[in-house]
Amino acid sequence: MKKSSFKVLLLTAITASSPLMAVSSHFYKPGFYAGLAAGHSYMRSDVKESVFIPALINTNGSGTAKKHGVVGEILGGYRYFFANGFLTGLELGMAVDSNRTEKNLQLDVLRGRSTLKSSFKFMPALVLGKQFSDRWLGFVKLGASINRFKGSHEIYLANRLAASENFKATKAGIMIGVGVEYAFSDKFSTVATLGYENYGNIKQSYKTFTGPAFDKNSGGFKPSYVTTKVGFIYKF
DSSP states (O other): OHHHHHHHHHHHHHHHHOTTSBOOOSSOOSEEEEEEEEEEEEEEEEEEEEEEETTTEEEEEEEEEEEEEEEEEEEEEEEEEBTTSEEEEEEEEEEEEOOEEEEEEEETTEEEEEEEEEEEEEEEEEEEEEEOSSSEEEEEEEEEEEEEEEEEEEEEETTEEEEEEEEEEEEEEEEEEEEEEEESSSSEEEEEEEEEEEOOOEEEEEOOSSSOTTOEEEEEEEEEEEEEEEEEEEEO
């Protein structure tokens, strides 16, 4: 009897302390989830323009464009909870925002105008977190953001359009996020996140309308985003 009781107690202790066992919680359990979020988006982009027409013009300029807007996101994923309260998971989000940056640059006797906007972006991420109580948990997201940009470069001479380039470009960057979640029930939660995205350089080359065939003009952007979003998720 004593040996049997000791085995039962030992097995119970091992099961309760093992980090590989799923956590027993009324509000958080391993499984799939989906949700919606919306909030504020701040876009910042370094802008560069360069115009080169042999024997005529060789000039460049740079500046920074900033824009505040709104962002909306749909997301879904899977996460697993451990007995010690930690969680890990994978998530995929798709977001759109209203930001459209515009920058005018003086280029010697010319004036440049550059615009940039995101059409949509996909954000796959690894999610790591910790449950602090029955209803509260915190998490971080580490992943990528694959953004479909569209924009334009325009060069003016004496207020007349001398060059124009419209473009579309897909650019992958890094995405980092931190957030908290509060469970209303075992099915519904509300979430708040703070995110950062950086995409590196986006470059284009184009020619002027009236310049020689061997002229060389270029433009570039280096966009980044800071977002704050609040939303809801449904746990399947």
